[in-house]
Amino acid sequence: MITCVRGTRDILPDEIHLWHLVERESAAIFDRYGFEELRLPIFEVTELFARGIGDTTDIVEKEMYTFTDRNDQSLTLRPEGTASLVRAYIQHQLYKDGGTRKLYYAGPMFRYERPQKGRYRQFYQIGAEVLGPDSPGVEAEVIDMLMLLMDRLGIGDTRLWINSIGCPACRPAFLAVLQEREQAAAGRLCADCVRRIAANPLRVLDCKNPDCQDTINSLPSILDYLCAPCRSHHERLKKHLGLLGIAYHENPRMVRGLDYYVKTTFEITSGALGAQNSLLGGGRYDGLVEQLGGPPTHGFGFALGLDRFVLALPEAVRAGSRPVPDVHLAPLGETAQELAQVVAARLRRAGFAVSQDFQDRSLKSHLRHANRLGVPRVVIIGDAEAEAGQAALKSLITGDQILVPLTELEAVLRQQPAEKE
RNA sequence: GUGGGUAUAGCUCAGCUGGCAGAGCACUGGAUUGUGGCUCCAGGUGUCGUGGGUUCAAAUCCCAUUACCCACCCCA
Structure with a gap:
């Protein structure tokens, strides 16, 4: 049997609705704060990461998936997103399009590490970056956005850690x-x-x-x-956080693993995660754009670990069931199958989520199956109904059953919406 | 790269000092010729992770190996 390679995994339908939830909420909230999405390549020339992240960092020294393509070019599966985003920002001269750009990206990242709880070789990040302004207010705004996101997702037991790691001057x-x-x-x-x-x-x-x-x-x-500018910057950040009512822990011992950070760094940890307890991390990178060949530009951003967000979702959210169809079609026999197929197509065009069982099974089996799916209503079409152009519409919640002409099914379903579990 | 733990049915796991491969859940059928949930009955199709070794006999003991989990490290 061929299995997925170490540190990668399949995210199965049972779990995927949790990912959709996090992705949906993130996109909605980021949008509310004025961030625009962009999609970046999954591999880049190796030099981008060596120059961007720092060639003595652990990531670049021993964790990158680097390979040579057929043209003998050294390429690397991206180990993080900021370097790519900044490359795109420079390449397309996005700095010419107004003063501040707020951008976000999402997708898989790759690092060769020993897998562990919340740590994979292919893992998923959503990151957002503000390019242009130097203001601590921008930093507070981004942190506020993250607080709102975690609040919306019900992620609790978290701590915000902030620090300043100074600048090349101090x-x-x-x-x-x-x-x-x-x-x-x-x-x-x-x-x-x-x-x-x-x-x-x-x-x-x-x-x-x-x-x-x-x-x-x-x-x-x-x-x-800290030098005077760095100290002032740090104090103003704390003031802004205070104005927003955001609790933080100042941690002068917090260290980041990427070379490009200056001044503000921050991290949010969760008690729900185990040893890899960092939900997200980020900071300021004022020199990066210039270092990668762009104009001097201030930058501030973060990356959040999607795998870890999903792990940290509260039990109430995790227990939420998978989406179920509005109605299940249970045809008995070949003629009924044909009729049901047409009915299903019509109901779907009318906006209903419909499942039709194409297995030739007994009515009892159909109903048992529908009950397990959690479907609130079943449309039963047997020989008698088919001949009369009708269907039996049964509610699995009340047990009530009525005969409805096939042509009126849509109207009846609309009139009597069933409560799902 | 370094430790510790685990590996048996689709899932969660029992299986003792070696002696016929098991349970619960799930799934299928039936009790009810066309009516679900609760109950009862019936149904297993498994290279016991892989490769060696010991033994009359190995899921069980020994060696090796791989994968997964957790931790170190590092980070999201």
Whole structure:
């Protein structure tokens, strides 16, 4: 048997309505905030990601699906969406079309990682980006949009974490101090931390080893080393969040895995997810457009993990049943099948969701089947009905049954809408 | 890349110190010649993940391997 490859999965009809729900709500809410969708290719030239994400990040160093096509060009299945979006923004000169562009995308991303709860090699993201303005108000607006989305989906038990990781003007000085202090404290840190001191001193702050926590807490905070513009930006963001009544946790130890972030970074975690508890994450990337060959442009955005949103949906929503037809046709015999087919076509054109059973089964079997489907009403057409040009319309909720001329079925169904379960 | 756990029917899982392959759910038919749900009866079609080994005999014990799950790591 051939199965889907490791880290990929089939999303079956039982689950897909949850995905539709998240996709529908996201699109509706993003639209309300003025975001426009664009669709991006699933693979790009490898260089785009190396330059955009940073070629020393884990993603680029060891997680990309890179291959050579028949023209010996190095291509990569996209591991994230922002680089592609910015490429499109530059390629089509969207910056010439007004000051601010608000764009969003959705689709599969690919990273070669060990699969785990909420982590797959092909996973799905919806991301939105605001290109143009530098305002903390934009950041608060985007976060507000996400709060509304999660509220609409019933996703609770979440926390918003914010941080500022400074900018090229202030971060290098902080990193130098941090590294120095970490080296001095190396004796009290775990082996992983010691290794990170040289490789990526920021990562030490993110260590979860309980024995390291006291030491890490004594390390300097980036927030104390921000330059004046960064500090002001951060304070204004907090003020805007306060105005919107959005609760946040400031976390100077939060670190992002992509090189392009500056100033504001944020993340929303969920208690419903397990170890991979990040529902979404994002931040500001003021230098990225320029770095990829565009004009100097401010950028702010996020990506949300669709797989994780679906996992975090509350039980009440998850338990929601699949959509069921409005009416089920149960024809008995060949003549009745033919009649029913025509009836089904007519009812569908009239807007009803109709299922017709083409299996030659007993009436009892038809009804049992309809009952399992949760269909509220069944149209029974047997020999007697067929001859008289009628059908028996039975409600599976009340058990009532009436004879209706086939030509009037549509009108009767419309007049007496049945309550679904 | 590193750990731990799991793998038996469509699904969820029992199956003990080796001895005929099981249950519940689901599905099909019947009890009711054309009326569902509740109840009762009947119905299994499975390379016991894969490959070796031990044994008279392996789902069970041993070795290897693959996949899945969870965690580290990293991130959405």
